[in-house]
Amino acid sequence: MDTMDTMVPCGLTDDIQMEACRRRHLGIHDTYEYKASDFGRSNSMEDAIYRAAIAGDIHGLTTALQHDSQLNLLNQRTPRDDTTLHIAARLGHHHLAEHIQSCCPDLFKSKNYNNDHPLHLAATGGHLSVVQSLITNALRFAISSGRETKAEKDILDVIKGQNRQGNTPLHMAVKDHQYEVALFLFKRPGSQITSCVPNLEKKSALYMAAEAGHEELFELMMQFVAWNVDAQNMLKDGEPLLHVAITTRNKDAPDRRGRKPLSYAASIGYVDGVCYILDTFVDYTYKRDGDGSYPIHEASSQGHIEVVKEFLRRFPDSRELLNKEGQNILHVAAKSGKANIVSYMLKAPEPEMPINDTDEDGNTPLLLATKNARAEIVSILTWDKRVRLEIKNGEGFTALDAALTYEGTTHSIHERLTWIALTYASAPRGQPKTIKTEKNSTVEAYKDRINTLLLVATIIITVTFAAGITVPGGYDYSETHKGMALMVKKFAFQVFVIANAVAMYSSIILAVSLIWAQLGDLNLIRVSLKLALPLFRGSLMMVAISFMTGVYLVVSNLNWLSYLILIMGLIFVLALSTLLILLFLPTSLNHRMLRYIFYYPFSLLLLISKKWC
Secondary structure, X not given: OOHHHHHOOOOOOHHHHHXXXXXXXXXXXXXXXXXXHHHOOOOOOOHHHHHHHHHOOHHHHHHHOOXXXXXXXXXOOOOOOOOHHHHHHHHOOHHHHHHHHHHOHHHHHOOOOOOOOHHHHHHHOOOHHHHHHHHHHHHHHHHXXXXXXXXXXXXXXXXXOOOOOOOOHHHHHHHOOOHHHHXXXXXXXXXXXXXXXXXOOOOOHHHHHHHHOOHHHHHHHHHHHHHOHXXXXXXXXXXXXXXXXXXXXXXXXXXXXXXXXXXXXXXXXXXXXXHHHHHHOHHHHHOOOOOOOOHHHHHHHHOOHHHHHHHHHHOHHHHHOOOOOOOOHHHHHHHHOOHHHHHHHHHOOXXXXXXXXXOOOOOOHHHHHHHOOOHHHHHHHHOOOOOOOOOOOOOOOOHHHHHHHHOOOOOOHHHHHHHHHHHHOOOOOOOOOOOOOOOOOOHHHHHHHHHHHHHHHHHHHHHHHHHHHOOOOOEEOOOOXXXXXXXXXXXXXXXXXXXXHHHHHHHHHHHHHHHHHOOOOHHHHHHHHHHHHHHHHHHHHHHHHHHHHHHHHHOOOOHHHHHHHHHHHHHHHHHHHHHHHHHOOOOOOOOHHHHHHOHHHHHHHHHHHHHHO
């Protein structure tokens, strides 16, 4: 006798028998054994309502509800405890589901005999439009009634809701190969964690995706798991994930990018999975992927330090594995800008050989970092005394030669910082076969910079001149001190006058030097800019100080306000000085001690560029 026949009690309605046949036909075998009491023999639904729900007939439903102003008929249930919304969702009647939900929004949270929400049934049937409608309408109706916050919680509760088999709607979608629905549910904010919830069989939706071969969905879920500690802890209670990913298919079968299972696990930072494969299939460490790289290269290029440590702990010689370009893991990390891997490799008590190794083109990790404008990596490498700055690649370029094209051109902040890091370390130039040290170094490349500085200098001259004539506090008109400033003996006034004078004279010299730069001689432009930048920095600082002291003098009779102005000004001047140091970092340092002094502002600028640029 068929299993499902034993599970459905005799004497129940045709509706239940039909559902049993449908589930048997689809191959759905539930672990829960239903009893007659589960279906609720007393439950029944008005015939007209039921027929309209089955047919998706909105007009028929509306007609049947004409004499039911309280809409009590919509709350009726079938012997399976299905509401009209359950029926519409299961059968994919999108417009009917939306109409029912608009009339009775709370039906969205209703459950049937199996603890299925309407969302479960829509997901298992692959009715994406219904799934989207149920969720969006639940939020829309809640907003219209001023219950937005509660609605978001209710929606998440339904998405995370488990039926009697422990399946969430995401489980149901993945289980029945409804990929589009599964993807929609997974991408819903706050619902990603449901991919790791185990059902009664201890299978998560992530496990099911691996088992079914839904590669793209599996990859998205694993990316979430890689950085979410709660998700990783939840997976420990379920089936071994990488086991099914490997054993359900050919163990050597690559994915679409040619990566073997170990490389895939390494690329997404799944430490437990990597450890499982390394312990079970030892030789996988030394098998290349389709692109010629090894699994440890994948981990290194993505910056997964814990995965790299596991490789090196078990197989120390894997640090010497080379990809098809002849690059080891330090090359790959330097080229990809993974500072954590580079720092770890430099601190490891290993021979120096990999640090200065060259690839097929003769590039060291330092040269690769320079070519890819990885300023942070270049800074880390140049501070290590074992790194040889003079090594040339196949073209005869040293690292500084590769970075010289940044000078005098419009480049990104990363490229400029890369060049500055090398000059601070006194990196030598080689004798390259071909190198353009004057790339784009024309008058046009400096034109905008000169005009901008000249405009600002003119504004500063105007402002400081006006401040020098109309001093704070006004003038003394008595016979003995006629024309003298009233506050001339106050210390703050003296600071104001000095700062204002320095700002004005600096700006005048700055303007004159920039006018000389307008003559068009390239060497004269460079000399003018070298003189102009320190003057510009100083004049801006002096303007800030003169403003602070001037306002302080004007409100000095009110202590709390004068102190507040003074404190605000000092904080601003400190911030301004920091920004100006970062903006006008010297392009070369003549003494090693200066390198230590400028290490911290340079590191701060690296942090800013890494975070916002």
